[in-house]
Amino acid sequence: MGLNKFEELNSVQIDALGEIGSIGTSHAATSLSSLLGSRVTIPLPEVKILDFNKAVEELGGFETISTGIISLLSGQINGMMLALFELEAINLLLHRMMGKTVKDYSELTEIESSAIIEVGNILISAFVNALSNLTDVKITPSVPQIAIDMQGAMITVPMAAYGNQSDYIMLLGGTFLMDDKEIPCKLLLAPDIKSLNYLLYRLGIGE
Amino acid sequence: MMERQNVGISDMKLARTKGTLVTYALGSCVGICLWDPLLKIGALVHIMLPINMETNRTSQFKYADSGIRLTINKMELMGAKRARIVAKIAGGAKMFNVPGNSSLGNIGQRNIESVHQVLRLEGICLIKEDVGGSAARTLFFDVATGEGTVKIYGNVERKL
Numbered sequence: 102m103g104l105n106k107f108e109e110l111n112s113v114q115i116d117a118l119g120e121i122g123s124i125g126t127s128h129a130a131t132s133l134s135s136l137l138g139s140r141v142t143i144p145l146p147e148v149k150i151l152d153f154n155k156a157v158e159e160l161g162g163f164e165t166i167s168t169g170i171i172s173l174l175s176g177q178i179n180g181m182m183l184a185l186f187e188l189e190a191i192n193l194l195l196h197r198m199m200g201k202t203v204k205d206y207s208e209l210t211e212i213e214s215s216a217i218i219e220v221g222n223i224l225i226s227a228f229v230n231a232l233s234n235l236t237d238v239k240i241t242p243s244v245p246q247i248a249i250d251m252q253g254a255m256i257t258v259p260m261a262a263y264g265n266q267s268d269y270i271m272l273l274g275g276t277f278l279m280d281d282k283e284i285p286c287k288l289l290l291a292p293d294i295k296s297l298n299y300l301l302y303r304l305g306i307g308e
Numbered sequence: 309m310m311e312r313q314n315v316g317i318s319d320m321k322l323a324r325t326k327g328t329l330v331t332y333a334l335g336s337c338v339g340i341c342l343w344d345p346l347l348k349i350g351a352l353v354h355i356m357l358p359i360n361m362e363t364n365r366t367s368q369f370k371y372a373d374s375g376i377r378l379t380i381n382k383m384e385l386m387g388a389k390r391a392r393i394v395a396k397i398a399g400g401a402k403m404f405n406v407p408g409n410s411s412l413g414n415i416g417q418r419n420i421e422s423v424h425q426v427l428r429l430e431g432i433c434l435i436k437e438d439v440g441g442s443a444a445r446t447l448f449f450d451v452a453t454g455e456g457t458v459k460i461y462g463n464v465e466r467k468l
Contacts, residue, residue, distance in 0.1 A: 153316070153317040153318060153356075154316040154317050154319070155423070157317070163332035163446075164332050164333055164446060165335040166461055169403075169404070171404045171406070173406060174369045174401070203427055206462075207462060214384065242404070246404040246406055247403050247404075248403050248404050248442070250332070250335075250403065250443060250444045250460075250461055251332070251333040251335075251444040251461055253333025253335070253444070254333040254334065254335025254336075254337075254401070254403055254444030254445075255316065255335065255403055255404075255444075257333075257336065257337055257356065258336065258403055258404065259434060260317070260356065261336050261337070261356050261415045262333075262415070263358050263359065264357055264370065265357060265362065266320070268366065268370070269365050
């Protein structure tokens with residue numbers, strides 16, 4: 102059997118997913134630390150089961166312009182990972198990696214965009230590897246793709262993909278802290294419902 | 309005083325005579341403006357998926373087919389006449405250029421096609437559209453004039 106909708110998750114399952122999230126995000130934070138040369142942490146990754154409109158609002162609003170990097174997961178887990186960087190986070194990364202900053206996304210050159218995709222790729226891979234090792238499932242992330250646009254439209258990508266199954270979406274992720282200051286960057290995992298059931302089964306808390 | 313109503317995802321708002329209906333950040337979703345020019349009854353639906361195949365059908369406005377049909381019914385209850393209703397649509401973009409994944413990549417396109425088909429089946433005339441591409445759109449719909457405005461990041465506003 103298993104779950105049919107994300108909103109059927111019980112508190113034990115939510116806790117366990119939060120634990121997975123915290124291991125995944127801490128791996129991602131460690132790789133970000135070595136890139137930036139500063140200590141980066143994700144204090145409390147959260148498991149959120151939200152309706153579509155709430156999810157967009159919680160993540161910073163419909164029209165906020167962000168850089169989104171998406172990777173599709175396949176293998177034993179199907180889903181998507183989305184990394185969202187606001188301009189401040191982009192500048193922090195560019196400053197550390199290339200010694201420059203931009204005032205606007207339109208100033209980003211191709212090399213700088215690829216550098217940002219690479220950062221997204223590193224975060225996503227670190228998370229996915231941790232998840233894969235922990236649950237002993239095979240997950241293959243696709244080549245990441247970038248978009249710079251209204252955040253609301255990017256967050257609806259996983260919603261539209263899995264929206265047929267539920268009016269809610271499960272988001273697992275958090276916000277990075279560097280030297281106790283928040284970096285406006287989020288890392289999110291959105292699995293489809295079948296994969297979520299499989300994940301719970303591997304963790305021994307499926308139904 | 310301009311009255312403005314926000315239309316969320318899988319949502320619909322109606323207005324009569326005056327007011328602006330707005331829906332933010334349409335990606336692969338499609339916003340459908342329906343308007344009876346005589347009575348100035350206008351509606352804006354924000355659909356996310358092409359066809360309603362859900363068993364319980366809890367959120368009709370999530371889908372192009374059930375969303376458009378329900379909206380037309382509600383407009384008719386307010387006195388609008390189907391033969392007069394015209395439509396303008398915006399959205400259906402492809403946000404990420406994801407390779408080799410047809411089902412995900414094409415959601416926007418499938419939404420556009422489904423909206424076209426449902427409008428045709430319902431006998432509603434589609435008078436203008438701003439669809440496809442890879443950019444998100446915010447859509448404003450002025451119920452008094454039937455005019456739409458599309459806002460795209462880094463671009464000038466476009467009339468719809």
